[in-house]
Amino acid sequence: MGFDKFGRKSFTAVTKTAKFVDLLGEGKIEGTVCKKCGAKFFPPRADCSACLSNEMDWFAMPNKGKLETFTTAYYAPFGFEADPPYTMGVVDFGDGLKLFARLTKGIKPEDVSVGMNVTINPLKYDDGQISFEITKA
Numbered sequence: 001m002g003f004d005k006f007g008r009k010s011f012t013a014v015t016k017t018a019k020f021v022d023l024l025g026e027g028k029i030e031g032t033v034c035k036k037c038g039a040k041f042f043p044p045r046a047d048c049s050a051c052l053s054n055e056m057d058w059f060a061m062p063n064k065g066k067l068e069t070f071t072t073a074y075y076a077p078f079g080f081e082a083d084p085p086y087t088m089g090v091v092d093f094g095d096g097l098k099l100f101a102r103l104t105k106g107i108k109p110e111d112v113s114v115g116m117n118v119t120i121n122p123l124k125y126d127d128g129q130i131s132f133e134i135t136k137a
Helices: 018-023
Strands: 031-034 058-059 063-072 086-092 098-103 116-126 130-136
Touching: 018 130, 063 098, 086 116, 098 116
Parallel strands: 098 130
Antiparallel strands: 031 058, 063 086, 063 116, 086 098, 116 130
């Protein structure tokens, strides 16, 4: 599977980390880890920005974290006009590992708070595109 299946609108079909989409299609949310220095990355990277190695491997992202920050969008860029309102947030998993994603539509904006326990789950859209979303733990 190529990167063209990732997200609501995909603007790139080819990337050195395309395996991310294959894993997501299997229900797995994974980042990359440098084999030389152990630095972890999400979104996945093909090369380590810490030691510049290109020897990377995959690791399963933690399932639970805390919402570090969030915002609710009431407008959207081209291609996403039907989506607002939607809430996006940053999940902190500890040790510097963070993830940015939308919160599931099932969570009302007024029920979102910094520090709340959350999980990250794969998401498949009706049109076959895949992504991931934040849900309450």
